[in-house]
Amino acid sequence: MSAISLEEYLSTVKIGPRQYHNKAGILSQTGGFCKTLNAKRVVISGGVKARKSVASALHSSLEKAGIPYVEYEFVGESSIENIEALNALIDSFNADLVIGVGGGKSIDTAKNSADRHNMPIITIPTVAGTCSCSSPLSIEYTNEGIYSRDYYPANNPNIVLVDPELLIHSPIVYLKSGILDSLSKWYEGHESIKGSSNADMFDKMALGISDYLFEQIMEKAEDAILANKAGKINEAFTDILNQIFFVTGVIQALGVKAVRNGIAHSVHNGLTVLPESHHLTHGEKVGYGILVQLLLREGESDTYKEYLSLCKKIDYSPLMEAMGLHIQQLEIHKIAEKVVSDPLMKRKPFDAIKSEDFEKIIKRIENVQG
Numbered sequence: 194m195s196a197i198s199l200e201e202y203l204s205t206v207k208i209g210p211r212q213y214h215n216k217a218g219i220l221s222q223t224g225g226f227c228k229t230l231n232a233k234r235v236v237i238s239g240g241v242k243a244r245k246s247v248a249s250a251l252h253s254s255l256e257k258a259g260i261p262y263v264e265y266e267f268v269g270e271s272s273i274e275n276i277e278a279l280n281a282l283i284d285s286f287n288a289d290l291v292i293g294v295g296g297g298k299s300i301d302t303a304k305n306s307a308d309r310h311n312m313p314i315i316t317i318p319t320v321a322g323t324c325s326c327s328s329p330l331s332i333e334y335t336n337e338g339i340y341s342r343d344y345y346p347a348n349n350p351n352i353v354l355v356d357p358e359l360l361i362h363s364p365i366v367y368l369k370s371g372i373l374d375s376l377s378k379w380y381e382g383h384e385s386i387k388g389s390s391n392a393d394m395f396d397k398m399a400l401g402i403s404d405y406l407f408e409q410i411m412e413k414a415e416d417a418i419l420a421n422k423a424g425k426i427n428e429a430f431t432d433i434l435n436q437i438f439f440v441t442g443v444i445q446a447l448g449v450k451a452v453r454n455g456i457a458h459s460v461h462n463g464l465t466v467l468p469e470s471h472h473l474t475h476g477e478k479v480g481y482g483i484l485v486q487l488l489l490r491e492g493e494s495d496t497y498k499e500y501l502s503l504c505k506k507i508d509y510s511p512l513m514e515a516m517g518l519h520i521q522q523l524e525i526h527k528i529a530e531k532v533v534s535d536p537l538m539k540r541k542p543f544d545a546i547k548s549e550d551f552e553k554i555i556k557r558i559e560n561v562q563g
């Protein structure tokens with residue numbers, strides 16, 4: 194096991210994946226990429242649908258390169274049970290490389306297992322929901338989908354393969370989710386760096402990059418969503434994929450000390466206590482967390498209004514009620530308790546925020562009395 198501690202994680206400067214490719218048809222070169230990593234036996238890990246969507250290009254490329262492979266059927270959460278089952282397959286097949294295919298939870302599981310084996314990983318995102326394919330972080334959940342902890346792999350993924358032809362046909366909810374999750378880096382970064390005692394030049398670089406990401410998303414998100422709806426790649430779509438997969442991963446990697454997840458992601462983690470929230474994507478919950486953060490920290494400011502207008506443009510409504518969750522006082526109390534139990538909420542500058550503060554804001558958003 195080569196996971197590193199939080200302290201080591203914070204003191205190690207990482208940038209992004211060693212290689213990043215965004216090109217139609219790139220999966221047909223996977224076998225060659227495996228060879229550059231000296232791989233001889235490979236485990237492909239991903240859900241049934243995700244593996245099916247890449248099967249013909251991926252399998253024929255590996256076969257052409259003479260690399261034997263087996264597949265792990267990922268179902269459910271990035272949980273210890275999934276990680277251990279994948280570990281067992283890696284061991285029994287004597288694999289020396291993992292290919293993680295799918296969305297955030299599936300890729301997080303693959304990154305986790307690869308790190309525990311000290312072996313390289315190639316990631317192939319089949320939905321644009323998060324930056325998991327290039328980030329140096331794997332999040333563990335219980336089998337029930339409740340957030341349990343962050344796991345810090347020693348390295349970023351080695352090679353990321355993005356095929357826009359594949360992603361243009363993926364469900365729009367994931368692109369929306371990826372846009373919101375990426376945007377959270379800007380909102381959270383500017384908030385968390387303020388009270389941080391250990392921000393350094395790398396964090397400042399991450400914050401600068403997050404400004405660029407913010408501009409790009411505000412300018413291009415709507416066109417990217419329209420492209421996804423029409424199933425036709427345009428420049429905005431390609432650019433937004435790069436923002437979600439690469440730029441966000443770089444911000445995450447460079448800004449670990451002070452430009453890091455803050456309130457919005459803690460609210461996301463809080464929401465996971467509700468079983469009914471598990472059908473929502475990561476970004477839908479993070480998008481809600483951005484709204485909570487903005488109201489908590491600055492009220493109905495111009496930034497808040499600008500955020501709501503972006504939400505409208507991408508057809509996202511940051512309201513639990515609109516996402517099909519009818520939450521009442523008791524649930525709000527549970528969410529708020531979970532939010533403040535988050536390790537990041539216990540650090541400066543968030544440690545003074547109380548669970549009652551969250552309760553108040555969520556009640557206000559959802560219009561719950563009492």
Ligand SMILES: [Zn+2]
Binds near residue numbers: 323374458475479
């Ligand atoms: Zn996230």
